[in-house]
Amino acid sequence: MLTGLAASPGLAVGPARRMVPPPELPATEPAVDDAAAELERATKALDEVAESLEATAAQASGEAAGVLAAQAMMARDPSLRASVQRAVDAGRAAPWAVRIAVGQAQEMMRAAGGYLAERASDLEDLANRTIAKLLGVAMPGLPQPEDPDEAYVLFAGDLAPADTATLPVDKVLAIVTERGGPTGHSAIIARAAGIPAVVSCPGAADVADGETVIVRVQVGETAEVVRHPSEDEVQAAEQQRADLAARLAGSSGPGSTADGHRVQLLANVGSVDNLEAISGDSDAEGVGLFRTEVLFLDRAAAPTVDEQRDAYRKLLAALPGRDVVIRTLDAGSDKPLAFVQLGDEPNPALGVRGYRTASVQPQLLTDQLTAIASAAAETAANVRVMAPMISTPEEAAAFVEQARSHGLPSVGVMIEVPAAALRIDEIADVVDFVSIGTNDLAQYTFAADRQLGDVAHLLDPWQPGLLQLIARVAEALRRRDKPVSLCGEAAADPLLAPVLAGFGFTSLSMAPTAIPAVRAALRELTLEQCRERAERVLAASSPAEARAAAKS
Amino acid sequence: MAGNTFQLEVTVGSRVGLHARPAAAVAGAAAEAAQRGVGIRIAKPGADPVDAASILGLMSLGAKHGDQVVLSTDADDAEQAEREVRQLAELVARDLDAPDAETAAKQEPAQP
Numbered sequence: 001m002l003t004g005l006a007a008s009p010g011l012a013v014g015p016a017r018r019m020v021p022p023p024e025l026p027a028t029e030p031a032v033d034d035a036a037a038e039l040e041r042a043t044k045a046l047d048e049v050a051e052s053l054e055a056t057a058a059q060a061s062g063e064a065a066g067v068l069a070a071q072a073m074m075a076r077d078p079s080l081r082a083s084v085q086r087a088v089d090a091g092r093a094a095p096w097a098v099r100i101a102v103g104q105a106q107e108m109m110r111a112a113g114g115y116l117a118e119r120a121s122d123l124e125d126l127a128n129r130t131i132a133k134l135l136g137v138a139m140p141g142l143p144q145p146e147d148p149d150e151a152y153v154l155f156a157g158d159l160a161p162a163d164t165a166t167l168p169v170d171k172v173l174a175i176v177t178e179r180g181g182p183t184g185h186s187a188i189i190a191r192a193a194g195i196p197a198v199v200s201c202p203g204a205a206d207v208a209d210g211e212t213v214i215v216r217v218q219v220g221e222t223a224e225v226v227r228h229p230s231e232d233e234v235q236a237a238e239q240q241r242a243d244l245a246a247r248l249a250g251s252s253g254p255g256s257t258a259d260g261h262r263v264q265l266l267a268n269v270g271s272v273d274n275l276e277a278i279s280g281d282s283d284a285e286g287v288g289l290f291r292t293e294v295l296f297l298d299r300a301a302a303p304t305v306d307e308q309r310d311a312y313r314k315l316l317a318a319l320p321g322r323d324v325v326i327r328t329l330d331a332g333s334d335k336p337l338a339f340v341q342l343g344d345e346p347n348p349a350l351g352v353r354g355y356r357t358a359s360v361q362p363q364l365l366t367d368q369l370t371a372i373a374s375a376a377a378e379t380a381a382n383v384r385v386m387a388p389m390i391s392t393p394e395e396a397a398a399f400v401e402q403a404r405s406h407g408l409p410s411v412g413v414m415i416e417v418p419a420a421a422l423r424i425d426e427i428a429d430v431v432d433f434v435s436i437g438t439n440d441l442a443q444y445t446f447a448a449d450r451q452l453g454d455v456a457h458l459l460d461p462w463q464p465g466l467l468q469l470i471a472r473v474a475e476a477l478r479r480r481d482k483p484v485s486l487c488g489e490a491a492a493d494p495l496l497a498p499v500l501a502g503f504g505f506t507s508l509s510m511a512p513t514a515i516p517a518v519r520a521a522l523r524e525l526t527l528e529q530c531r532e533r534a535e536r537v538l539a540a541s542s543p544a545e546a547r548a549a550a551k552s
Numbered sequence: 553m554a555g556n557t558f559q560l561e562v563t564v565g566s567r568v569g570l571h572a573r574p575a576a577a578v579a580g581a582a583a584e585a586a587q588r589g590v591g592i593r594i595a596k597p598g599a600d601p602v603d604a605a606s607i608l609g610l611m612s613l614g615a616k617h618g619d620q621v622v623l624s625t626d627a628d629d630a631e632q633a634e635r636e637v638r639q640l641a642e643l644v645a646r647d648l649d650a651p652d653a654e655t656a657a658k659q660e661p662a663q664p
Binding site: 067069070073074076077078079080109116119123301303307338 | 567568569572573575576579580583586602603605606607608609611612614616617618619
């Protein structure tokens with residue numbers, strides 16, 4: 001049995017299929033007799049790769065289509081072709097010429113930095129495809145099983161963004177990677193698609209193509225890949241899977257405990273394009289966190305009020321009568337904006353970010369609130385706004401006053417800073433609701449960088465220190481009969497959901513695919529049972545003890 | 553008529569700048585113009601021009617929304633040259649992000 005890190009929960013049984021690795025150039029380069037013919041070979045391979053990318057792009061949609069179309073254009077790029085020709089003229093064989101030309105372009109892109117540097121990997125993929133064609137070896141990338149309908153467990157070193165863009169989510173039963181972290185690209189994609197995933201799994205490279213494996217992942221507990229399972233083990237796993245599926249299929253409608261105590265189940269949404277995800281199977285009750293950053297990133301100037309209003313209106317118009325919580329701009333730190341000059345911050349996570357941005361550029365927040373209020377007035381959704389990274393009751397009061405002056409009826413703040421959690425009583429007095437961002441609250445409470453794998457154990461949402469802080473916030477809001485929500489990884493944990501209900505949370509906001517399992521978990525217990533569990537969990541002295549306490 | 557250069561300054565209209573989808577659209581149109589005999593270059597004012605039909609060249613300009621860029625050509629047929637450049641300029645000035653593309657090429661931000 002192999003173990004790794006849990007990236008996305010679930011259970012799967014099926015044949016292993018490996019990503020085809022990029023082709024390697026042979027050790028010796030053949031001599032070229034006919035440079036003209038060699039150039040024609042390279043040109044033909046690039047053309048064929050461009051054509052196949054264009055065909056795939058035509059079948060894809062959204063972001064994937066854009067990436068693929070741009071990649072196809074790169075294969076046809078005259079400057080790239082000119083570099084290939086120069087290399088062939090200098091006597092290089094076609095595969096080597098492609099490698100050299102792409103290397104030069106990548107160097108230029110990496111030197112330019114930023115967005116362009118990230119696109120260098122698109123070019124790498126292009127080179128690999130072209131070279132595979134020229135060498136006559138299997139196309140690198142997703143496996144192509146002989147039976148095109150076969151569902152499989154995908155094994156890879158790590159997944160590139162381009163792989164995940166074209167991932168056939170209906171065929172992939174589970175994902176196992178040798179590298180990558182629980183918050184990396186593969187993990188995010190797997191969670192979004194509801195596919196179980198194990199990352200950083202040593203030994204995954206040894207699993208042979210076609211071998212049957214069982215993948216079992218419970219976030220925070222197990223992340224295992226069973227090799228060579230016995231007939232009985234396979235049957236038991238399949239039975240367990242069927243039971244789980246039946247339980248989730250029976251799960252729809254609003255969230256509540258067994259005795260009907262309501263806990264709203266809401267979706268985290270990053271862009272208007274993701275809205276389909278919240279209708280459909282997840283049956284979310286609304287949006288508990290709409291991130292507005294995508295409107296602002298990668299731009300030279302801030303979006304105008306009109307442009308923002310159009311985007312918010314599109315969101316709100318799609319959700320009449322439902323709750324939609326819009327978070328104001330959460331920029332800075334790892335999401336810098338070109339038009340907000342913050343200078344060099346030695347510790348960006350502790351710098352001018354979230355609501356603090358408004359102290360540097362007040363117009364940004366004013367424009368955003370104007371646009372939200374205007375879109376809200378034209379639509380029938382139940383709009384709430386909240387500010388990220390609030391540290392003091394004064395900041396909370398100032399934000400509430402400003403948002404209300406725009407005519408917004410329901411104004412809240414996010415609790416991500418320990419100081420705000422400690423002064424929650426004063427904050428709860430002035431706001432209409434609060435929402436806890438557990439990932440940042442954990443990072444700041446434990447002084448542990450979210451992006452650092454070595455401190456991941458401190459960021460476990462089951463850490464008693466974090467749970468006590470969370471419970472304290474929920475209790476303050478419960479006493480005032482005001483809504484309190486939790487958004488972040490922790491909200492998606494079915495074992496934690498009843499505990500959070502016991503703390504007094506009135507809504508949980510998560511990736512839409514996580515909703516059915518959380519809904520099913522809540523329905524199994526009465527509110528009283530949830531409270532009993534919550535009490536036992538609070539008395540635990542370690543994450544493991546807290547988990548154990550939540551199980552009975 | 554070598555040395556007869558037609559050039560036009562234009563403001564980038566795409567909200568994400570000349571990246572990804574907009575760059576692909578502009579490069580595609582410039583490649584078509586080149587096939588009709590009008591090779592068009594693009595540059596930031598005062599900088600070295602690149603082939604507008606090269607998506608890699610376009611992206612390396614790093615032209616953002618609102619930036620000025622200069623389109624130019626040395627094509628022989630002055631009338632056709634001007635027409636082609638104006639056509640391409642119109643494309644550069646337009647917002648080439650389809651409404652559903654405002655988040656294109658953007659990864660989902662980290663969880664809160």
